[in-house]
Amino acid sequence: MSNALNQNAENGPVMAADGTPLKRSLARALRRQKGRALLLIAPLLIFVLVTFIIPIGSMLFRSVENDIVANTLPDTVQRLASWDATSGELPAEGVYEAMYYDLFVANEAKRHTRLGSRLNYEESGISSLFRQSGRKIDDLAKDATKALESAVPAFKDGETWYALMNAGNDEANAGLLSAMRGRVGRLNDSGASGDMEFAPSALMADILPLTTRSYTEWAVYEATQEERDPATRDPWELVPLALLQELKTADLSGLSGTRAELLTQAQAVSFDIPPYSEVLADIDPEWGTILPWETIQTHSSKYTAGYFLNAVDAQKTPEGYAWQPEDKQILLKLFGRTLIMSMIITCSCILLGYPVAWLLANLPASKANLLMILVLLPFWTSLLVRTSAWKVMLQQQGVINDVLVWLGLVDDANRLIMINNQFGTIVAMTHILLPFMILPMYSVMQTVPPSYLRAAKSLGATNWTAFWRVYFPQSIPGIGAGSILVFILSIGYYITPEIVGGTKGVFISNRIAYHISSSLNWGLAAALGSILLAVVLLLYWCYDRIVGIDNVKLG
Structure with a gap:
C-alpha cells in the first residue's frame, strides 16, 4: 500500500474521487465552508457597520474636516491666498470686495453665523463680528437698488431681470450654472436639487461677469432651496449693486435691442460705490484690522490639523504651530x-x-x-x-x-x-x-x-x-x-x-x-x-x- 502511494505521488498529484486534484478539491471545500460562515454572520456585520463603524468614522472625520470657510467664502479665500499676513499690511481692495459679496450670500443663506462660530473656536470675538456684519451687510446694496429702480422703473419687475440674464436664444453658460449649483448646495449642507428653466447667458457673463454670477446664484437658490420660480421674483439687492458697479466700466457695444436699451439707461444712473474696505470698516471697525483676515486665511483649508493641535493645547498660527497661552493649557x-x-x-x-x-x-x-x-x-x-x-x-x-x-x-x-x-x-x-x-x-x-x-x-x-x-x-x-x-x-x-x-x-x-x-x-x-x-x-x-x-x- 505504501509503495502504491509513493508511486502515485511520483506519477502525479493525488486525485480526489471526482478526478480533480485532492489539493484543489480541499481548497474548494474550504472556500465553501468560509462562504457559508460569512453568510451566517453577514447580518451582524452589516448591522455593526451601519450602526457603529460608519457613525463613529463619520464623527472622527470631523476632527480634520474644515470646509465651512472655503465653502462659505470661496472668492475671499482664493484672493486672500496671496496675501502675506506677516507683512503688517491689510489685504488688497479686491479681497474686501470678495468678502462683501461672499458675506452677503452667506447672510441670505443664514450661514454666516455658523462660519463665525467656527472661527470663534480659534479667535474669540470673531463670532460677534460676523453677526454684526450680517445685520448691516445689505445697507449699501439696498441703496443701490433704490437708485437703480428710481432711475429705471423696469428693474422693479423680476421678469425684466430674468429676460436680461436668461440665455434665451443666446448660448447658455453651462459652466457658470453648474458652479452656482455647487455653491448653493454647499452653503445649505445639501446637494442643490430641483429643475428650473433659467440658464445664464454666456454673452451677459462675458460683459457683466459679476452681475451674471450673482443673479445665477440667486436664481439657483430661489429655485432649489426656496422652491420658487425666479422668473417672477426680484433678485437679491446684491445684483443691482453688482450691475451698477460693472456698468461704470462695461462695454455695451456688443449688445442690441431691449438689453442694450435697459443697460444704457442703467449706465447713466449716478450712484457712488465707496471702496469696500470702507464699507466693511463702517459696518465694524474690526474689518480694518489684520486679525480677522489672518484668522480666515490661517483656517481656510478644507482639511486641518487645527483641532488636533487644540486638543494638545497648541494652535495653528500664520507663522506655524505654537502653544496656547498658559491660562488655556488644560x-x-x-x-x-x-x-x-x-x-x-x-x-x-x-x-x-x-x-x-x-x-x-x-x-x-x-x-x-x-x-x-x-x-x-x-x-x-x-x-x-x-x-x-x-x-x-x-x-x-x-x-x-x-x-x-x-x-x-x-x-x-x-x-x-x-x-x-x-x-x-x-x-x-x-x-x-x-x-x-x-x-x-x-x-x-x-x-x-x-x-x-x-x-x-x-x-x-x-x-x-x-x-x-x-x-x-x-x-x-x-x-x-x-x-x-x-x-x-x-x-x-x-x-x-x-x-x-x-x-x-x-x-x-x-x-x-x-x-x-x-x-x-x-x-x-x-x-x-x-x-x-x-x-x-x-x-x-x-x-x-x-x-x-x-x-x-x-x-
Missing part, C-alpha cells in the same frame, strides 16, 4: 489626570474585588449565591442614583462626616472635604465599576481546582505560599480581563466625574461631552476622542506585549 492636564485616575480606580477595584471574588469561588453554593446577589445589586440601581447617593454621603454635612464627628475622629469645625475633588471621583467610580472587576475574576477562580492548594499544603507549603505560588498565578487571567474592562470603562465615564468631581476630579470625557452638547465644537470633540482612542489602543498593545492578550480569560 487639555493635556486632563488627559494625564484621566489616565492616572483610571489606573488608580483599576487598582482599587483589584484590591477590593479580589477577596470578594475569592469568597464567591470558595464558599458553599447557597452562601455564594447570596453574595452574588449583593454583587449584582448595583446593576439594578440607576447609575445616576448611585452617583447622587455618593454625593450625599461624601459632602461635608453628609453621612460619612457625621459618623466621623460622632465617633470623635474628626472635629466638627474641620470636617473632611471628600467631594468635588479627585478623591470623590475615585471612591464613587470604584464602587460603580467594582462588579465589572469581580465577575471576570470570579469566573476564572471557579476553574481553579481546590485540590491544587491541598496538594501544595501536603508537600509542606504554608497557607501563604500555597496561595501565592499556586492559586494566585492561575487567577491572573481574571485580573487581566477585569483590569482591561474597568480601565476602558473608567476613561470614558463622564456622568460620575461631572457630579462628584467638581473642577479637580473631571475627566477628558467631560470636555468631550461639553464640546458636543454645549459649545457645539464637534471638531475638537472628535479630535479629543481620536486621541483618547489612540491612547487606549497603544496601552492595549503594550499590555499585549508585556502580559499577552491570550492570557486574558473570562473563565
Whole structure:
C-alpha cells in the first residue's frame, strides 16, 4: 500500500474521487465552508457597520474636516491666498470686495453665523463680528437698488431681470450654472436639487461677469432651496449693486435691442460705490484690522490639523504651530489626570474585588449565591442614583462626616472635604465599576481546582505560599480581563466625574461631552476622542506585549 502511494505521488498529484486534484478539491471545500460562515454572520456585520463603524468614522472625520470657510467664502479665500499676513499690511481692495459679496450670500443663506462660530473656536470675538456684519451687510446694496429702480422703473419687475440674464436664444453658460449649483448646495449642507428653466447667458457673463454670477446664484437658490420660480421674483439687492458697479466700466457695444436699451439707461444712473474696505470698516471697525483676515486665511483649508493641535493645547498660527497661552493649557492636564485616575480606580477595584471574588469561588453554593446577589445589586440601581447617593454621603454635612464627628475622629469645625475633588471621583467610580472587576475574576477562580492548594499544603507549603505560588498565578487571567474592562470603562465615564468631581476630579470625557452638547465644537470633540482612542489602543498593545492578550480569560 505504501509503495502504491509513493508511486502515485511520483506519477502525479493525488486525485480526489471526482478526478480533480485532492489539493484543489480541499481548497474548494474550504472556500465553501468560509462562504457559508460569512453568510451566517453577514447580518451582524452589516448591522455593526451601519450602526457603529460608519457613525463613529463619520464623527472622527470631523476632527480634520474644515470646509465651512472655503465653502462659505470661496472668492475671499482664493484672493486672500496671496496675501502675506506677516507683512503688517491689510489685504488688497479686491479681497474686501470678495468678502462683501461672499458675506452677503452667506447672510441670505443664514450661514454666516455658523462660519463665525467656527472661527470663534480659534479667535474669540470673531463670532460677534460676523453677526454684526450680517445685520448691516445689505445697507449699501439696498441703496443701490433704490437708485437703480428710481432711475429705471423696469428693474422693479423680476421678469425684466430674468429676460436680461436668461440665455434665451443666446448660448447658455453651462459652466457658470453648474458652479452656482455647487455653491448653493454647499452653503445649505445639501446637494442643490430641483429643475428650473433659467440658464445664464454666456454673452451677459462675458460683459457683466459679476452681475451674471450673482443673479445665477440667486436664481439657483430661489429655485432649489426656496422652491420658487425666479422668473417672477426680484433678485437679491446684491445684483443691482453688482450691475451698477460693472456698468461704470462695461462695454455695451456688443449688445442690441431691449438689453442694450435697459443697460444704457442703467449706465447713466449716478450712484457712488465707496471702496469696500470702507464699507466693511463702517459696518465694524474690526474689518480694518489684520486679525480677522489672518484668522480666515490661517483656517481656510478644507482639511486641518487645527483641532488636533487644540486638543494638545497648541494652535495653528500664520507663522506655524505654537502653544496656547498658559491660562488655556488644560487639555493635556486632563488627559494625564484621566489616565492616572483610571489606573488608580483599576487598582482599587483589584484590591477590593479580589477577596470578594475569592469568597464567591470558595464558599458553599447557597452562601455564594447570596453574595452574588449583593454583587449584582448595583446593576439594578440607576447609575445616576448611585452617583447622587455618593454625593450625599461624601459632602461635608453628609453621612460619612457625621459618623466621623460622632465617633470623635474628626472635629466638627474641620470636617473632611471628600467631594468635588479627585478623591470623590475615585471612591464613587470604584464602587460603580467594582462588579465589572469581580465577575471576570470570579469566573476564572471557579476553574481553579481546590485540590491544587491541598496538594501544595501536603508537600509542606504554608497557607501563604500555597496561595501565592499556586492559586494566585492561575487567577491572573481574571485580573487581566477585569483590569482591561474597568480601565476602558473608567476613561470614558463622564456622568460620575461631572457630579462628584467638581473642577479637580473631571475627566477628558467631560470636555468631550461639553464640546458636543454645549459649545457645539464637534471638531475638537472628535479630535479629543481620536486621541483618547489612540491612547487606549497603544496601552492595549503594550499590555499585549508585556502580559499577552491570550492570557486574558473570562473563565
